[in-house]
Amino acid sequence: MTESRGQANLPALAVALLLVGASVGVAVALAGGAFATADTDPRDARLASSLAERLVAADGPLAVRANVLSGAEVASASDDLCPGETDCRIRLDGETIAARGDPSRGETMRRIVLVADTEWRTIDPGLPGEDAVTLPRRTANATVHLDPPAGTRVTTVRANDRVVLHDPDGLDGRYDLSLSRYDTVTLAVDANRDLGAETLSVDYRVETTTKAILRVTVDA
Amino acid sequence: MREESQRAQVSLPAVEAAVGVLFVVAVAAAFAFGSPAGGVPREAQLDAYASDAATVLANESPQHGDSTRLAEVAASEAAFEREADALERRVDRILPDNLLFRVETPHGTVGYARPSTVPTGVATVPTGSGTVTIWVWYA
Numbered sequence: 020m021t022e023s024r025g026q027a028n029l030p031a032l033a034v035a036l037l038l039v040g041a042s043v044g045v046a047v048a049l050a051g052g053a054f055a056t057a058d059t060d061p062r063d064a065r066l067a068s069s070l071a072e073r074l075v076a077a078d079g080p081l082a083v084r085a086n087v088l089s090g091a092e093v094a095s096a097s098d099d100l101c102p103g104e105t106d107c108r109i110r111l112d113g114e115t116i117a118a119r120g121d122p123s124r125g126e127t128m129r130r131i132v133l134v135a136d137t138e139w140r141t142i143d144p145g146l147p148g149e150d151a152v153t154l155p156r157r158t159a160n161a162t163v164h165l166d167p168p169a170g171t172r173v174t175t176v177r178a179n180d181r182v183v184l185h186d187p188d189g190l191d192g193r194y195d196l197s198l199s200r201y202d203t204v205t206l207a208v209d210a211n212r213d214l215g216a217e218t219l220s221v222d223y224r225v226e227t228t229t230k231a232i233l234r235v236t237v238d239a
Numbered sequence: 240m241r242e243e244s245q246r247a248q249v250s251l252p253a254v255e256a257a258v259g260v261l262f263v264v265a266v267a268a269a270f271a272f273g274s275p276a277g278g279v280p281r282e283a284q285l286d287a288y289a290s291d292a293a294t295v296l297a298n299e300s301p302q303h304g305d306s307t308r309l310a311e312v313a314a315s316e317a318a319f320e321r322e323a324d325a326l327e328r329r330v331d332r333i334l335p336d337n338l339l340f341r342v343e344t345p346h347g348t349v350g351y352a353r354p355s356t357v358p359t360g361v362a363t364v365p366t367g368s369g370t371v372t373i374w375v376w377y378a
Contacts, residue, residue, distance in 0.1 A: 036256070039260055042259075042263040046267035064280070084298055131295065156300065
């Protein structure tokens with residue numbers, strides 16, 4: 020009976036042991052690989068995200084406000100933006116603004132920013148009658164030039180009824196005003212008689228923003 | 240007796256081996272897929288995108304009234320109706336092309352339906368008339 024039935028157990032056991040042994044080997048190799056590549060202290064990622072965070076913060080080296088970078092600062096950015104001795108590259112929409120070394124194996128953090136370019140424009144209102152001039156909306160900074168004719172005293176300049184300049188002896192010259200970014204400002208001028216057309220001119224700052232992606236790559 | 244001897248018999252060690260291999264493969268799979276990938280975590284990147292978009296919108300001038308764009312859309316039903324399309328276009332412009340978004344205001348939402356199966360980044364902005372929440376996720 021035993022001869023006719025074919026005893027397959029011994030070779031089967033050998034094959035089975037071989038299979039289990041092989042799969043254990045593969046599993047141990049996988050686990051070893053996982054332990055070897057696991058990064059329990061992701062320095063690159065941490066550095067990249069904190070450097071990106073610093074660059075977009077309101078008091079960052081390139082920033083005007085939170086998430087708004089100054090176009091002029093970006094253009095003149097130096098490679099010292101990279102912290103310490105790390106290899107790093109800071110790119111703004113594909114254009115490298117600061118780099119040190121070759122961080123191509125490092126980690127990248129992306130942030131959304133606006134790049135603000137400012138220019139100054141002048142309005143010369145001519146003061147037709149009411150001695151008031153409305154600036155374009157959301158003007159945050161303005162420089163007022165007052166040049167009253169002899170005998171005319173300009174005592175007060177108001178921005179939306181708030182007194183921003185006052186001198187009972189007469190204002191004359193150049194004054195920087197800091198205005199609210201959240202309001203449209205009307206400047207009104209008080210004087211002891213009608214003002215001539217040449218008395219007041221206002222320089223104001225115009226900001227145009229463009230969207231960009233800031234990419235910070237760090238290889239520590 | 241003779242018929243019984245003809246019957247094929249699965250070798251017991253082979254069955255045991257199959258079960259054993261299955262266990263070992265399960266453990267190996269945990270190592271292969273379960274270990275955290277290095278680099279910047281996806282959630283951290285998405286949260287950064289969401290908070291950047293929120294900061295940009297929260298500092299932007301409004302289309303009509305109020306102090307900022309988000310305060311304007313959150314202000315009232317009518318303002319939301321008026322500004323929803325413009326807000327959606329603006330968020331779409333601000334975010335990179337590989338992201339989808341949803342913006343929830345006290346008076347309604349704009350953007351896409353939020354999936355429950357993918358990692359999402361979230362940011363909230365308090366405004367005078369309620370909280371505005373922004374979700375972003377990879378398309």
